[in-house]
Structures are given as C-alpha cells and as structure tokens.
Amino acid sequence: MRSNALKNLLQTLLVGTLLMGLNARAQDLQVSMLTPPVTDQTSLSRVITDAKGNVHLSWVASKDDSSALYYATLTEANWSPAHLIQQGNDWFVNWADFPFLAVTDTGMVAHWLQKSADGTYDYDINAVFFDQEKHTWGQPVIIHKDGVSAEHGFVSMLPLGEGRSFMTWLDGRNTKPATPHSGTDNKEHTMAGGMTLRAAVFDRHGETLEEWELDGLTCDCCNTSSAMTATGPVVVYRDRTEQEIRDIYITRFADNQWTKPLAVSNDHWKVPGCPVNGPAVAAQGHLTAVVWFTAKDDQPKVQLAISNNDGAAFGTPILVDQGATNGRVSMAIVDSGDIAISWLHTNGKDAALKVALYSQAGKLLAETEVAGTQSSRRSGFPVITSQGNDIYVTWTDISAGSQVKMARVRFNMPPVSAD
Amino acid sequence: MSPLRYTIIALLITGVSLVGFTVIGSDALPNQMPDQASSQVPTHAPTHASTHASTHASTHAPNIAPNPRPIEALGSWKIINYWSTTCAPCRIEIPELNLLFDELAASNIQVLGVNFDEDDRKTTLRLARRLGIEFPTLNLSEVEALGLPAPSALPTTYIVSPTNEVLTKLVGIQTKASIYTLLTELAIPH
Numbered sequence: 001m002r003s004n005a006l007k008n009l010l011q012t013l014l015v016g017t018l019l020m021g022l023n024a025r026a027q028d029l030q031v032s033m034l035t036p037p038v039t040d041q042t043s044l045s046r047v048i049t050d051a052k053g054n055v056h057l058s059w060v061a062s063k064d065d066s067s068a069l070y071y072a073t074l075t076e077a078n079w080s081p082a083h084l085i086q087q088g089n090d091w092f093v094n095w096a097d098f099p100f101l102a103v104t105d106t107g108m109v110a111h112w113l114q115k116s117a118d119g120t121y122d123y124d125i126n127a128v129f130f131d132q133e134k135h136t137w138g139q140p141v142i143i144h145k146d147g148v149s150a151e152h153g154f155v156s157m158l159p160l161g162e163g164r165s166f167m168t169w170l171d172g173r174n175t176k177p178a179t180p181h182s183g184t185d186n187k188e189h190t191m192a193g194g195m196t197l198r199a200a201v202f203d204r205h206g207e208t209l210e211e212w213e214l215d216g217l218t219c220d221c222c223n224t225s226s227a228m229t230a231t232g233p234v235v236v237y238r239d240r241t242e243q244e245i246r247d248i249y250i251t252r253f254a255d256n257q258w259t260k261p262l263a264v265s266n267d268h269w270k271v272p273g274c275p276v277n278g279p280a281v282a283a284q285g286h287l288t289a290v291v292w293f294t295a296k297d298d299q300p301k302v303q304l305a306i307s308n309n310d311g312a313a314f315g316t317p318i319l320v321d322q323g324a325t326n327g328r329v330s331m332a333i334v335d336s337g338d339i340a341i342s343w344l345h346t347n348g349k350d351a352a353l354k355v356a357l358y359s360q361a362g363k364l365l366a367e368t369e370v371a372g373t374q375s376s377r378r379s380g381f382p383v384i385t386s387q388g389n390d391i392y393v394t395w396t397d398i399s400a401g402s403q404v405k406m407a408r409v410r411f412n413m414p415p416v417s418a419d
Numbered sequence: 420m421s422p423l424r425y426t427i428i429a430l431l432i433t434g435v436s437l438v439g440f441t442v443i444g445s446d447a448l449p450n451q452m453p454d455q456a457s458s459q460v461p462t463h464a465p466t467h468a469s470t471h472a473s474t475h476a477s478t479h480a481p482n483i484a485p486n487p488r489p490i491e492a493l494g495s496w497k498i499i500n501y502w503s504t505t506c507a508p509c510r511i512e513i514p515e516l517n518l519l520f521d522e523l524a525a526s527n528i529q530v531l532g533v534n535f536d537e538d539d540r541k542t543t544l545r546l547a548r549r550l551g552i553e554f555p556t557l558n559l560s561e562v563e564a565l566g567l568p569a570p571s572a573l574p575t576t577y578i579v580s581p582t583n584e585v586l587t588k589l590v591g592i593q594t595k596a597s598i599y600t601l602l603t604e605l606a607i608p609h
Contacts, residue, residue: 094505095536121504121549151507175507195507221505221573244591272591273572274506276535295571326569349563375569377537 028412029366034392037072037082038404043378044098045394045404049385051105051159055392058085058101058110059404060093067091069099069112074392085110085128085137092123095377096223096276097153106163106204107132116149125152125169129206141206144198146173151195154278156226158233163204168214168224168235171198195220197237197251199258215239215261219246223278223381225331229288229310236264236281236290244272248279248292250311264305265317269296280331282339286310287360289339291320293327300325302343306362318362321345321354326375330393332386334411338365340391342384344375351375353382353395355409370407374398496528496607497579498598499557499567503535504546506573508592513552515595520554522595526609527581528602532556535573578605 036057038045045059055074060067068087073080085101092113101110108130116122126140144152151172158166174193197218200211219238226235232253239249239261246269249261264279279292288311291304302321305314320341330342339358344351351374356367370393373379382395391409396402500516502509520530532552534543540558547556557565565583570590578587578601586605589598602609 092504094503097505121510121546151505153505172507220507221503271572273508273570273574275572276503276505277571298571300571326571377535 029368030408030410030412031368031370032408032410034074034406034408035079036074036404036406037079038070040401040403042404043380043396043402044093044095045380045396045406046098046100046383047385047392047394047406048101048103049387049392050103053387054103055385055387056101056103057394057404057406058099059394060099060112062093062402065089067093067112069110071101071108071110086112086126086140088112088114090115092153094153095380096221098380100155100157102157102159102165104159104163104165104204105161109157109165109202109206111143111155111157111167113153122149122151122172123153125155125167127167127202127206129165129202129204131204138205143167143200143202143206143208144169144171144173145208145211146171148173148176150176151220154221154223156224156235158226158228160201160228160233164209165202166199166226166233167202168197168199168226168237170218170220170224170237171196171213172220174216194218194240197224197235199226199235212258214251214258215249217241219274219278221274221276225279225281227281227283227288229283230286231310234281234283234288234311236279236292238275238278238292239263243270245270246275247294248290250281250290252311254310254312264290264292264314265303267294267296267303267317269294271295275327277327277329280329280341281311282331282333283310284333284337287333287337287339289331289333290314291329291331291341291343293325293329293343299323300327302327302329302341304339304341304358304362306339306358306360308360315362318358320356326351328381330382330384332384332391334386334389334391336389338389338411340384340386340409342370342382342391342393344373344379344382345369346375349375351379353393355384355391355393357391357411366411368409370409371395371397371405378402494527494581496581497577497583498523498528498530499533499565499577499579500531500554500593501533501535501570501573501575502550502552503573504550506535509574510550512574512592512594513550515593515598517551517553519595519598523609528607528609530554533562533567535570578602578607 042059042061047057058071066089069085070082072082092115099112111127113123114126124142127143128137128140130137154170160166177192194217197215198213201209217240219240222238224237234252236250238246240246247267248264251261252259277293281290288307294301303317304320305317307314324346326346328344332340342355345354352369353371353373357365378398380396384391384393394406397405572590576589576593577585
C-alpha cells in the first residue's frame with residue numbers, strides 16, 4: 001500500500017513538473033488583439049503571409065443578398081485600407097467553403113464561389129488575378145474547365161514563382177447524372193460518381209498551364225489544404241473509400257507527377273456522411289505537418305502528425321485535444337521550426353479558440369486560449385499564419401452580429417525544435 | 420509527512436502552475452448566441468402526445484441526456500434532418516424525406532429540417548425552397564431548445580421522442596423505407 005502511495009506521489013509530481021515546465025515557457029506568450037479595417041457584418045476571414053513577410057487578411061462583407069471580398073495588408077504595425085477585390089449578388093456564401101487569397105511574386109490571386117446560372121445549388125470557382133504592374137484586377141475566370149453545373153469549391157492556393165499559382169479544389173463534375181442515351185425509352189439516369197480532388201497551375205493572367213485529377217473519390221464537403229515542401233507541393237484532404245472510411249490523405253508532387261494518395265494516419269473513421277471538417281498542412285523545408293479532426297466511435301479528436309521527409313511518411317499521431325472539440329483546425333510553422341496549431345475546444349454552445357505550439361519532435365511547448373467564441377457554424381473556421389516566430393489568427397465573432405477579428409500570438413521563447 | 424500529504428502538496432503546486440499560465444490581452448466573449456431567426460413555428464404541430472418515449476429512450480440513446488426544455492412541437496415524435504447546401508448526400512435524401520413528410524402528415528410524427536449551416540432565417544428558407552424541401556425547417560431558437568448534439572457529419576437525422584429525447588442518430592443517406600423500418604423497430608406508431 002505504501003508502495004502504491006509512493007508511486008502515485010511520483011506520478012503526480014511528474015505531471016506537475018511537466019506542467020510547470022510548460023507554464024514557465026508559456027509565461028512568455030502574449031496574445032494581442034489587432035484592429036484590421038473591417039466593419040460589422042463581416043465573416044469568412046483568412047490570413048496569409050507573403051514571401052516578403054507581409055500579413056494579408058481577406059474577408060467577406062455581406063449586406064442583404066450582396067457579398068464583397070476585401071483584403072488588407074499589415075506591414076509592421078500598420079494596416080492598409082480595406083481593398084475591394086470583387087463583389088456580387090449571386091455568390092455562394094458558406095461558413096465552411098470560403099474565399100482564398102494568395103500573393104505571388106507578380107501580384108495576387110483570389111477566389112470566390114458563384115452560383116451557376118442554371119443550377120439550383122451548383123456553383124463555380126471564380127478567380128481574379130491582380131497585375132502588380134498595372135495595379136488592376138483582371139477579369140474573373142472560372143478555374144475549372146468542365147462546364148458542368150455542379151459543386152466546385154473548398155479551394156486552397158499556393159504561389160509558385162514566376163507569377164504562377166497553384167490551386168486545388170473539390171470538383172463535383174462526376175456527381176451529376178449523365179444524360180441518358182437518346183433514342184431509348186430509358187428515363188433512368190446512369191449512376192453518378194463521387195466528388196473528386198483536382199489541382200491546376202495558372203499563369204499570372206489566369207490561364208491554366210496544367211491540370212490534374214488527384215483523387216477520384218473524396219469526402220464531399222471538407223476543406224482541402226496545400227503546402228510547399230522542399231521537393232514540391234503537397235495536398236491534404238479528407239478521403240472517402242467505397243466502405244465510407246473518411247481519413248486524411250496526402251498526395252505529393254514528386255518526380256514530375258503526383259504520388260498515389262496515402263493516409264496520414266489510418267484512423268479508420270467510418271462515417272457515411274461528410275464531417276465538414278477538413279485538415280490543415282504546413283511545411284518548412286523537409287518538415288511537413290498535418291493537423292486534423294476525427295471522430296471514430298463518436299469520440300472527437302484533434303491530432304497532429306509530423307513528417308521529416310516532405311510528407312512521404314508520418315510519425316505516430318499526437319493527440320492535441322479530445323472529447324470537447326469540434327475541430328476546425330488550422331496550422332502554420334514559425335521560423336524556429338516549431339509547429340503552431342489552432343482549433344476549437346468546445347463547452348456546449350461555447351468554444352475557446354485555442355492555439356498551441358509544438359516542437360518538431362511533437363512536444364507541446366505552449367498552449368493558450370486566444371478568444372472565447374461559440375461552437376456555432378456561424379463562428380466559422382479560424383485561420384492562422386506565421387510571420388517570424390509570431391502567429392496571426394483570425395476568426396469571426398458572432399457575439400453581436402458578425403465581425404472578423406484578428407490577434408497576434410507572440411511566443412517569446414528560444415527555439416527548441418531539436419528536443 | 421504521509422504520502423497523502425505529499426500528493427496534496429504536489430497537486431497544489433500543479434494547480435498554482437496552471438493558474439500562472441497567463442494570457443495577456445485575450446478577449447473572452449459573451450456566451451449568448453444571438454438568434455437571428457424569426458419565431459416561425461413548424462406548420463405541422465402535433466395534436467396529441469405519444470406514450471412510448473421513455474421506454475425506448477433508455478435503450479437506444481443511453482449517452483444522450485434528455486432535454487427538459489419544451490419546444491412548440493412538444494408532444495409529437497420527430498424525425499429531424501440536418502441538411503446543408505454543400506452536402507450532396509443531403510440533397511439525395513430530401514425527396515425521400517418529402518415523401519415521408521406527406522405520408523406521416525396524419526400521424527403523430529413530424530418530419531422537420533435543420534439548416535446545419537445556421538444561415539439567417541431568410542436565407543435558410545430560400546435555400547430550403549431551392550433544395551426542394553417540403554417539410555418545415557426549424558429556426559435557431561427551436562433547434563437550441565431541442566438541445567440536439569451538433570452532428571459530426573452530414574447528413575444526420577435524429578429520431579426524437581415527444582419529450583425531446585434523442586432515440587437514435589442516423590448518419591448518412593436515409594430512405595423512406597429505412598426510416599419506416601426504424602420506426603417499426605422503435606415501436607413508434609405511424
């Protein structure tokens with residue numbers, strides 16, 4: 001009995017010591033609220049960092065049936081005015097499927113979803129490309145060339161250099177029933193296919209240079225994510241098998257072709273529906289990290305997996321949160337090589353927007369609550385980006401209307417990625 | 420000093436360290452979720468209550484606590500379907516649920532919809548029309564009053580008792596036949 005008590009004591013002291021160690025480092029963590037030039041009735045924000053280190057915030061302002069996509073740039077401590085990218089009355093606006101802005105070396109590219117003229121719920125991915133020299137946005141282009149009235153969305157983007165940009169998206173061109181053969185009495189449509197994952201490279205004017213189908217069957221409504229590793233772009237997404245296993249997969253562009261998609265982790269989450277909860281990937285050199293939500297056996301979890309070979313293989317998943325979480329993850333890697341993650345930790349209808357920092361070895365270095373928010377879908381998907389060793393995070397505050405918020409998380413600690 | 424005291428001291432140290440985990444400038448927000456929805460009530464309110472709720476609740480949904488708060492529809496069995504415009508499988512099952520809604524109109528079972536995306540009421544009703552949904556769509560207040568657990572995947576359909584107790588959670592595409600089978604298994608009169 002005395003032995004058990006001593007064992008319990010040692011275990012308790014060990015946990016306490018670990019927590020004190022974490023706390024000692026986390027005391028150097030600061031969260032500062034920022035004041036981007038956003039108004040009320042705004043949402044669907046995203047934040048990115050360009051190659052020069054400038055942070056760009058994009059968001060959608062809505063009024064009645066009209067939507068407008070804006071961006072503003074944070075240079076050092078100064079915000080630019082809000083710049084209008086595009087507006088319209090026929091956009092498909094959805095909390096989980098929202099615009100992306102990327103900054104290339106010759107300009108910018110942004111997308112939004114526009115309802116198809118002849119579809120009741122179909123929509124296309126429209127994009128505009130900004131010419132830095134002319135300082136103007138070009139004419140909108142539909143990035144997919146299928147001409148099928150179907151769902152297209154859940155875009156992620158990367159700048160590629162020389163004015164090129166990379167986009168990946170979910171493409172529903174195969175989900176529509178094929179037209180029955182003419183001259184027959186068969187009124188039945190043929191069986192429609194599943195959602196596909198596609199990607200393409202565009203030049204600075206929006207011309208398609210290359211296009212691929214990366215996966216012929218994916219989950220229908222989970223966001224995609226992409227990152228540039230030392231050897232090329234990678235795309236992560238929620239896969240779907242014929243048996244309705246919907247785990248997170250990765251495909252890499254290596255040796256001038258896309259690799260066969262592989263599971264980041266074989267969670268074996270069998271679910272005959274869409275979780276609306278996609279993964280996030282970030283890369284720095286050969287370091288590639290993926291964070292995702294899973295809920296096998298109705299047990300919600302946020303997990304992190306780390307690769308040191310451009311995403312070719314991942315280590316054992318690291319549990320970030322479980323039980324009280326609805327995922328909605330985002331990820332960035334800071335200059336020190338540490339991995340930042342954001343997600344929602346839930347408490348009924350309330351939620352905490354959490355940010356944590358992990359070492360490359362998967363050790364938790366710091367964790368904090370950036371803001372209180374709500375579990376509601378209207379609070380959207382928070383997004384993070386890195387600048388130096390800082391993290392910038394944006395989300396939608398729905399406590400009074402709907403307004404985009406932004407904060408900076410500063411980790412004042414020495415890099416410990418090698419531990 | 421006894422091992423128990425050592426343990427208490429260690430726990431105190433741990434607690435103090437957690438309290439010291441400070442966040443500078445974080446902005447805790449109010450907890451209340453505003454309801455932008457109108458107070459529209461489902462059009463097919465029940466006429467009488469069923470007596471089978473508690474019997475099946477305990478056997479089919481042991482992990483979901485009953486919700487004590489009534490909504491306008493208290494007293495009827497409910498088939499509550501979460502849909503979204505981004506969810507292709509949701510659209511596939513809508514015609515089946517429409518048929519179910521028609522056929523159960525004279526029963527004590529309501530077929531009700533919930534817009535998973537939580538758009539404002541005007542948008543929700545417009546989307547429901549565009550999707551061809553013929554059964555009533557609950558507003559945010561009614562959904563909150565039901566206290567249903569948020570679905571982790573779409574489509575999700577709940578079978579809810581007259582006392583608003585979740586009996587079954589169905590994930591994936593449902594058909595009229597599959598739901599009739601379930602109603603029979605649950606001994607819900609239809």
